[in-house]
Amino acid sequence: xxxxxxxxxxxxxxxxxxxxxxxxxxxxxxxxxxxxxxxxxxxxxxxxxxxxxxxxxxxxxxxxxxxxxxxxxxxxxxxxxxxxxxxxxxxxxxxxxxxxxxxxxxxxxxxxxxxxxxxxxxxxxxxxxxxxxxxxxxxxxxxxxxxxxxxxxxxxxxxxxxxxxxxxxxxxxxxxxxxxxxxxxxxxxxxxxxxxxxxxxxx
Ligand code: ADP
Numbered sequence: 001x002x003x004x005x006x007x008x009x010x011x012x013x014x015x016x017x018x019x020x021x022x023x024x025x026x027x028x029x030x031x032x033x034x035x036x037x038x039x040x041x042x043x044x045x046x047x048x049x050x051x052x053x054x055x056x057x058x059x060x061x062x063x064x065x066x067x068x069x070x071x072x073x074x075x076x077x078x079x080x081x082x083x084x085x086x087x088x089x090x091x092x093x094x095x096x097x098x099x100x101x102x103x104x105x106x107x108x109x110x111x112x113x114x115x116x117x118x119x120x121x122x123x124x125x126x127x128x129x130x131x132x133x134x135x136x137x138x139x140x141x142x143x144x145x146x147x148x149x150x151x152x153x154x155x156x157x158x159x160x161x162x163x164x165x166x167x168x169x170x171x172x173x174x175x176x177x178x179x180x181x182x183x184x185x186x187x188x189x190x191x192x193x194x195x196x197x198x199x200x201x202x203x
Pocket of ligand 1: 186
C-alpha cells in the first residue's frame with residue numbers, strides 16, 4: 001500500500017455507541033485511531049504530557065505514580081475555566097500530532113478516527129474524507145450511560161447539553177449508523193459500511 005489510507009471520522013454523542021461501533025470496524029480490519037485513548041496515554045504515568053502539565057499546574061495535579069490526577073484536574077478546571085483552557089492548550093496539539101502520526105502509519109485499508117467532538121473541531125474534520133455518526137434517541141443515550149457509569153440522569157444530561165445537538169451532528173454526517181436497536185443491528189450496519197469504505201480511494 002502506498003501513501004496514507006483514507007481516514008473516516010467516527011463520532012456521536014456520549015453513550016451513542018462509538019466504542020461499540022469502532023470495535024466492530026476494528027474486527028473487520030480497520031485501523032482505529034482513538035483520540036480519547038491517546039489523551040489517556042499522554043496523561044498516564046510516563047506520558048509525554050505529564051512534564052508540561054507539571055510545569056503549568058505544579059505537582060498537586062500529579063499522582064504519586066506520576067499520572068495526571070484526573071479528579072483534582074477536573075475540580076480545578078471546573079473552578080477555573082482558564083485552567084481548562086491551559087490544559088487543552090497543552091493536550092490538544094499533542095493529541096492532534098499523535099493521531100496524525102497513527103493515521104499516517106496505519107497499515108490497513110482505511111482508518112477510523114474516533115473523536116467525540118469531531119463536528120466541533122475544525123482540525124479533525126479537515127482530515128476526514130467522510131464522517132460517520134453513531135446515533136440513537138437521547139433517552140437511550142441516557143439509559144446506556146447511566147448503566148455504564150452510575151452517573152445520574154441530570155449528570156448525563158449536563159454532559160449532553162455541552163455537546164453539539166443531535167440535529168446538528170446528523171446534519172454533518174455523510175453516513176449514519178442507527179444504534180437504537182440491539183448490538184446485532186449495529187454490527188450489520190457497520191459491516192455494510194465497511195464494504196463501502198474498502199472501496200474508498202485515498203484523498
Ligand atoms: P460511546 O463510546 O459512544 O460513549 P459505548 O460504545 O461505550 O458509547 O456505548 C455505551 C454503552 O452502551 C456501553 O456500555 C455499550 O456496551 C452499550 N451499548 C452500545 N450499543 C448498544 C446496543 N446497540 N445495545 C445495547 N447496549 C449497547
